[in-house]
Amino acid sequence: MPAVPSKLAARFDNIRDQVDAAEMYAADGATMSAMQNLVSAIAGIRSIIEPAPGQQRHPMPLEQLITTVEGALHRRTAEDVAAVPWVAEAIGQHSPRIRALGEVAAMAEQQYRAALVEWISRDWTCLCVVSCDEDPATACSLSGQQHVHPEIPSRPGVYGPCPAHPDAPGDR
Incomplete structure (x- = not known):
């Protein structure tokens, strides 16, 4: 009768299989599948070396x-x-x-x-380009003093360059 592998040995085998599969997927260019297998392998390793939540360790x-x-x-x-x-x-x-x-x-x-x-x-969409006087979070504060970019009269909803920092990057 063949020896029955221990639960721990079976867990190691499972981790080894997941790493092997990840390597195979990576070689085939399937990076997402490779990552999923590696994440599963990491979870398996952690379950071995870290105690389960609530488990008291003396x-x-x-x-x-x-x-x-x-x-x-x-x-x-x-x-x-x-x-x-x-x-x-x-x-x-x-x-x-x-x-x-x-x-x-x-x-x-x-x-x-x-x-x-x-x-x-x-929100990286506002880099001191567009702001509104009703939202202080979008008002320009490069100088440490809050101010608002002026709206261009002929183009509603479009704001002009920063009056205090006309040469600031993104302020065109």
């Missing part, structure tokens, strides 16, 4: 943590080992300073993502 005894990290250092760099989420979490449980730094890093990461989203979501 602190690893310090001796066991040191032995695990020393063993990992035979095959990986210290940076690679530190990048594993459960390792950082376990070390943080034994070092309040590192735990505090991790919390600051997590908060900075959230602020960074929020700033990226805000920048990406920004």
Whole structure:
């Protein structure tokens, strides 16, 4: 009777298959399918190395943590080992300073993502070209003083160059 593979071995096989499929799709020029397979592989890897939400993880005894990290250092760099989420979490449980730094890093990461989203979501159609006196967000503020671009009388809804910054890029 053949040996039944463990659940963990089956999960590794599934991840390997997804990476292989991604490589094949990429070679064929199907980038979206390649990305979808890579994202699935990443999710599979994370499900192995990160605890499930709500799962309580008891602190690893310090001796066991040191032995695990020393063993990992035979095959990986210290940076690679530190990048594993459960390792950082376990070390943080034994070092309040590192735990505090991790919390600051997590908060900075959230602020960074929020700033990226805000920048990406920004309305880039008004680059000091068109504005309206009813919406201060679109009024020109290059000088630090709010002012409005004048409407061209013969062309309703079309605004002229910025009176305070006639040479500003996009102000034509």
